[in-house]
Amino acid sequence: MNEKYVAQDIEKKWQQYWEDNHTFKTEYDESKEKYYVLEMFPYPSGNLHMGHVRNYSIGDVVARFKKMKGFNVLHPMGWDSFGMPAENAAIKHGIAPKTWTLDNIENMKLQQKALGLSYDWDREVATCKEDYYKWTQWFFQQFYKKGLAYKKEAKVNWCETCHTVLANEQVIDGACWRCDNPVEKKDLSQWFLRITEYADRLLTDLDTLDHWPQRVKLMQKNWIGRSEGTEFSFEVPSINERVSVYTTRVDTIYGVSYVVLAPEHPYVERLIENAPNKAELEAFITRMRNMSDIDRTSTEAPKEGMFTGSYAVNPMSGEQVPVWIANYVLVDYGTGAVMGSPAHDERDWEFAHKYDLPIKQVVARESEEYSLEKWQEWYHEDGILVNSGEYNGQTSEEARKTITAALNERGIGEGKVNFRLRDWLISRQRYWGVPIPVVYCEKCGEQLVTEEELPVRLPEDVKFESGAVSPLATSESFLNTTCPKCGGPARRETDTMDTFIDSSWYFLRYTDAKNDQAPFDKKIANYWMNVDQYIGGIEHAILHLLYSRFFVKVIHDLGLIEANEPFRGLLTQGMVLKEGSKMSKSKGNVVSPEEIINTYGADTARLFILFAAPVDRDLDWSDQGVEGSYRFLGRVWRIVDAYNEEAKKNVTGELTKDEFALRRELHRVIKKVTEDLDNNFNFNTAISAIMELVNAMYAHKDKAETINSALANELTHSLLLLLAPFVPHMTEELWHELGETTSIHAEKWPVYEEAALVVDEVEVVLQVNGKVRDKLTVSVNITKEELETLAKESSRVQEFTEGKNIVKVIYVPGKLVNIVVK
Template sequence: MNEKYVAQDIEKKWQEYWQEHNTFKTEYDESKEKYYVLEMFPYPSGNLHMGHVRNYSIGDVVARFKKMKGFNVLHPMGWDAFGMPAENAAIKHGIAPKNWTLDNIENMKLQQKSLGLSYDWDREVATCKEDYYKWTQWLFQQFYKKGLAYKKEAKVNWCEHCHTVLANEQVIDGLCWRCDNKVEKKDLSQWFLRITDYADRLLDDLDTLDHWPSRVKLMQKNWIGRSEGTQFSFEVPEINERVAVYTTRVDTVYGVSYIVLAPEHPFTERLISGKENEAELRAFVDRMRNMSDIDRTSTDAEKEGMFTGAYAKNPMSGEDVPIWIANYVLVDYGTGAVMGSPAHDERDWEFAKKYNLPIKPVVSHEGEEYSLDAWQTSYHDDGITVNSGEFDGLTSEETRVAITKRFEEQGIGEGKTNFRLRDWLISRQRYWGVPIPVCYCEHCGEQLIPEDQLPVRLPEDVNFVAGAISPLATSESFLNTTCPKCGGPARRETDTMDTFIDSSWYFLRYTDARNDKEAFNKKIADYWMNVDQYIGGIEHAILHLLYSRFFVKVLHDLGLVEANEPFKGLLTQGMVLKEGSKMSKSKGNVVSPEEIVNTYGADTARLFILFAAPVDRDLDWSDQGVEGSYRFLGRVWRIIDAYQQAAAKNVTGDLTKEETALRRELHRVIKKVTEDLDNNFNFNTAISAVMELVNAMYQHKDKNESVNANLANELTRNLVLLLAPFTPHITEELWHELGQTDSVHAQQWPVYEEAALVVDEIELAVQVNGKVRDKIVVATSATKEEIEEQAFASDRVKEFTDGKTVAKVIIIPGKICNIVVK
């Protein structure tokens, strides 16, 4: 073998070897135990970044390790290929979105291959290709037939910069999640999926996900936001109606001093009509309607309101309470109206203080006098009911039960469960997405495109114009079709689907990626599902993961798949930072993966990014760390060569004491690495253990002229196997240098020997009056008397004990012997 390790001399060779020999091809085989490992597939932007490298390297280690452990491993890759950037490129540069996307895919695929990733490329999918989006359309139709897809007029989040609608989840602090521009409101007819029908299951089944990070489950729980409360109504005599409210604190109903309606509430128009200040009220309503939901409900937003001049009657106290309109109430959340009990709700208290509305405490806390001047957050809490008529003296919980029962008896209310989760808005007014397979007939109305006409293909004769209509509406060939029911003229739906639809089922398509008869075969999908280990960024904790869970539950109910959850285990890797900041072109702190691979090799890039920090923590890039990883691989290269030469000398026989200790270190490291990879994904500590083994091998070589041939072969073989999942190219080269003819990645994972870990002798520190004076080696079976005898025989110890009285001897087994003298 070459004296020096040069990554560029070997990496391309082994990548070609793996491709030629289909090393990572996976077959459906029920006789084998499966393991499905998956990294979140990327958007094909054209270039990998270090976050990608970290994500893929983690998944690759898991896949290679599990294969060596004997599992039938599925490890696929594909492309989340629809979306706005491709369309924006088309508008800006005149490049067809399809061409831009496919070119980027080829470039990124070459970069992935250069990292030596063990993907089964025969399963590659791209969501923009017809053989994929045909089945996305088919799945949409199954949702439609089950009553889970519907269209309605709605006020939606509109990004003028991206010219599209955004789901609430895609609006972050009032800004578009992609372009960071301000989001506005528009009234449009939109498609939705009834994810709220699955709210209970999505929430309850989080408790079954034992291998998910707690913080991800908490984020989903908060987003779903289930609350137990009471829905009841206030009479509004002026319009002879009852206005419904929902509250989790019906025990505070006697403290209600006002009611607030959303500006869009159906009663608003009737309540403000004919009032003296009608023009002012209408101007206020219009201004509130044009604010974004985020701006209106933000905790930092100023609460604004106007009194309508109308009153409602409190169903418990009989008091008249004023009806206001305010910005912080949304028509599509709850009932579109809320009761204001300012003594026990911070938002209501702020509103009441601003507009000088009554504040009446109705819950008392023992030992605490209510103070309007110093409003305390403890006033949120339960306590003892006061100022509430017949309910005085009850606990808050008892009051809630009693008042809810009273409302039920009167027929004006009931106990109810509410959710923060809203139905999933999936309409997008863009071209580069999956066309919604629906058409509209003047006589027959809304119709699904027949399944045998799928896919509804994206046309090429479109104009990319800005506005609230899809570019698909500019294509006459696409727009005009035939009604599948009456045969008359019909118009196709011009909205496309949210790209999160594509990523909500791609893991199922991977199981049967070349199937042209169905989205996936149930028997095959049932063998591979669930995904055993899913790996991706924490930024997808709500959007993608929640939608994927929803999809799988629907497909389970449709009988298409046995799994009820998509991902058994979830690992959210940390970000790659440089100088403490996220890498970005604007900051000028981007490190190119290609540059690192070209300079040091893929194995160095992988080793550094896996060793530098625990996988779930942020990693700060270090050029010195990269160089250190490269030097370590050079040390591995040289020590393998040295021990190979030693083994060729054929020195055999019983192991010396030093050789026995070295073999013990080998098996300790095998045990440590196995446990780290099997249980906790502690890649950094696993690599550290391998480094300790390499150091031990060097120390032995430096002190000894020879090494037992059998031990040398055992050491070199197992060192290569232990490093194989982390650094696949150098280990493949070294494996063949050791005389093997098949791939190192097809070998069984090494198993440590318990007997080899047994220690015959241990080193003890000997202290005199608490200070270490010497170290002695004793048999692990030595008695207290034998240890004392050895300790006192030490010349160094004698210097501090001769002529003195020994008060006592303290022995801590395996650690120290402390002699106390006077």
């Protein structure tokens, strides 16, 4: 055994050993209790970063720990490998997206193996490979047949330079995030998934997710945005139409002083037809339509509007109120129109003050005075109706019911549940994605391709040069096909699917990754699902998790699995920062995992990133912290080496008092580490406890010339077993140095003994007038009277009590005796 710990001498050896011996291969076995741990799979950009290292290290500790606890552990890895970066590389460098992607996968896979991660690589999936996206297309077909996939005209963010639809998040200050050219709104025929059909279930079932962070559940709840309110309409005489609005505060209807329409509302063109400032209105409308929804609805964005010149009639008061167009109303949210009741809505208040519109109080609160000078929080709360005709004196809750009933009776309104959630737009005008398995026939119309034809493969004869239409449309071999119904000529759909589709079911494919007859076998998937512990960044708290939940519910309804939710437990790890900022190339503060591994070893990288902060908090990178972790592993190496010879003898014998104390510390640490890993993911405190054990082992070594060989054996073996999930390479090496022949990662987790934790003696502090004067080590069974006598007999205590009167003796069992004198 080398005297010095050198990570580079051992890590590659054990990585090869694990691979050759299939140490982490998992088999379907119903006789064993399963545990499915999963980290979010990465996009193969080419290199791992420290955020990846933290994510994977957390999952690896859980997987190794659960395996040692006797579970049948599934711990797979794969690649979220479709997406725009690969296509951009093709455009910029002339590299085929497939080549670019697969090369990056191989590089990142080598980096993951260098970290010593316990993945079952036989289950590896890549979403860009045909054996995966065939089943993505198959799922699309099932959604289509169930009425959950449909195509319709929709206004989208369109970048003419990149020739693709952009998500709202990809439009920054009206420009494309990628090329910085202006984005326009464009009507396109797009594919959608009807996620709104599942809105209620997605919301209600959040209550069943007991092992999810509350903030994630709240984020999803707000995104789904369920509200109960009233939908009713205002008559607009100038165009002889009724404009519908939705509100949760119909009790404020008598305070409506204007109606606002989205710039895209279908009535807008007719409303401004005869306006004297029509050209100005049209320019305003165009500008508003080309803003992203996020920019338009941001609380920081200024509210902008223009009067159309037309008026609407308040159905309750009969008053005429002006109809405006404004940026903060979206056509695809609610009805695309809202009522403005500025006295009781802060956004409406700001708009009314800006454009000098009337503000009329219609809800009052006792002992509260209403003023137009400053917005107060109580203005938007419930109260008693005033200035509201026959409804004066009713509470807001009562008025919402009675006014809704009155509108319903007149046939112009009804109570309604509304959701913020919109249907999921999945069309992308890009090449590197899953082709949508639909063809168009002049005779038969829109048709699904047959299941026998799947997968609809991505062609390789496409043109990527700037200015081309969707690359798939440039491939004649792809575009032209035959109708599956009549056999006549047809053309293929040239949109590909949003890559969120790929990541919405990959965890199911892992359960049966090599199945070529189905996406997975129902019996096998039912054994493994749900994922017991899912680990990933908070940035995926809404869309990815929501879409995955939606997919699982649909797949459940199709009768393919029993699970109704994908992830039983969720852990959102914090970011890795440097000097308080997120690591990024632009800031020049990136730390390369390869650099750390080459210098200190993978075990040091893992140990530091797990010890430096609680897993759900941000971690600030520290070079000194890395060095400290490396030094600690060196201490472990040396103490095991020092105890090794005696440990191999393993002869039972009487323990000395100090050895009893050392064994008690060992079992205390086993208990602490087990509880931290079992319940709370408190990896940092678990590692801290192991460090305390190592210190105790050194302290005993420095004090005693020898150590009981059975205790030395127990100490070294238990120490390595406790460290094994955190630092797998070094513990494997030392395990074999102890004379063991099997992998440490196939061993059972150590179990603490209650009897070993029993303390026979305690140290009691002796005080005089509250000041410590001496200490005694006594039996835990000593009586109060016996301890008081010993305290009074202490020579150090007698120095401060001699010649004085003892007023009283304060006794705290097992801790102190305080003699009060004067």
